[in-house]
């Protein structure tokens with residue numbers, strides 16, 4: 001797997017820290033809750049980097065910072081690719097419920113503005129087929145789709161602008177185990193086909209194992225360990241990583 | 255339309271739809287044809303009780319009440335229509351901007367709305383009409399302004415909820431501009447709360463017009479409207495013409511019953 005890792009950086013995260021201000025009393029008493037602390041890492045072209053950590057460790061906050069959704073943070077985040085895209089955990093809020101699949105997929109192309117109607121349609125149908133759906137889905141609404149189908153549409157919506165880098169925030173956590181495997185396979189296929197880089201977020205090391213080359217382990221907003229996926233499983237250094245490895249119950253290492 | 259029925263598969267909606275459709279049909283017909291000329295006086299037919307030739311009877315000038323109700327309801331509905339159109343448009347605009355932007359813009363606009371709401375609305379209407387004088391368009395503007403806050407509030411709440419949804423983050427990431435996000439991405443998702451609000455708005459506007467004209471601060475004396483007729487008819491109640499007030503009142507009741515059932519029915523599905 002190491003050969004797929006190339007030298008070109010696609011993302012550079014340096015010393016990122018952030019905190020949420022929480023109002024903890026009606027009288028306006030405010031408290032700072034530190035969520036990320038001095039987070040730094042690089043992500044290279046073609047690489048699938050896993051980000052693991054238990055729920056509440058700050059993974060989504062980091063993803064939001066990378067995607068530019070966070071109003072403010074310290075440190076620097078540099079993208080070396082255009083149009084990074086995202087796949088969200090909850091397929092129920094990731095797709096506009098008032099719109100059809102066709103409209104949702106066409107919107108980024110309309111905004112991009114380089115293709116005429118016929119070309120957009122051709123690209124949408126092509127992309128639907130790539131993610132294992134078909135033209136029939138064009139006029140469906142998200143509410144008419146299963147969780148797995150919604151996630152396929154989310155993937156199609158992310159890929160339709162031909163990004164090189166995708167942040168996937170727990171993209172399979174809300175799905176049944178069998179569907180999880182299908183979606184993970186799809187993500188692996190798409191990575192191959194389009195030469196994508198992933199920042200793949202999960203609380204489950206097992207899921208990360210199936211897709212990623214390298215992992216960073218985060219605990220309470222701090223990166224505690226970083227390394228190749230096999231190394232992490234074989235010889236976890238930090239006690240927290242060891243806990244995660246044991247919790248993952250991976251048959252390959254037991 | 256078919257979608258609306260599938261989605262709002264409850265008796266409130268169906269009953270409201272039937273009543274409203276019937277009333278609208280009668281009013282629409284009244285714009286082109288009435289059994290008698292509404293203002294034609296007939297000396298030989300003064301103060302008649304309801305009969306087959308005069309369904310609602312005649313007033314003391316011999317005018318056909320049914321024809322007058324058809325015309326008056328049309329003008330009441332027209333007033334309600336413009337009140338809701340103006341009130342809802344401005345309300346949606348304010349609610350969308352404040353809900354989407356949040357922060358200081360939100361604070362300022364919503365405080366203005368609070369200010370409007372803080373006045374007792376009938377009092378405010380009375381004062382403004384006292385200054386401007388009665389008349390159809392004065393009524394429309396006064397009510398429209400009074401109606402803005404309720405629409406603004408409903409839309410704002412909905413927009414600040416929708417704003418936090420992932421599909422809006424996604425749209426921003428895809429480079430969709432704020433105006434397009436508000437109109438194409440968020441507004442369609444606010445319809446489920448906007449439709450009942452519009453329906454209730456019609457209900458309130460019909461009532462408000464009727465109350466104002468009844469109190470003599472609505473449409474001017476030579477205009478017709480349900481409220482105006484209610485005002486007229488009160489003089490006859492004890493002089494042997496009770497059906498005049500009865501039928502006008504019934505028409506108002508049916509109109510608002512239709513709208514409020516529709517509103518109730520449209521709302522039902524949002525909860526369940």
Ligand SMILES: Nc1ncnc2c1ncn2[C@@H]1O[C@H](COP(=O)(O)OP(=O)(O)O)[C@@H](O)[C@H]1O
Nearest residue numbers: 020022035053054055056057058059060061062
């Ligand atoms: N919008 C927010 N306001 C305040 N606190 C938040 C907000 N979002 C997340 N948090 C807090 O930040 C911490 C990290 O959350 P998150 O990044 O979602 O973790 P993860 O994705 O790893 O589960 C949690 O303690 C959470 O309660």
Ligand SMILES: [Mg+2]
Nearest residue numbers: 059060061170
């Ligand atoms: Mg998360």
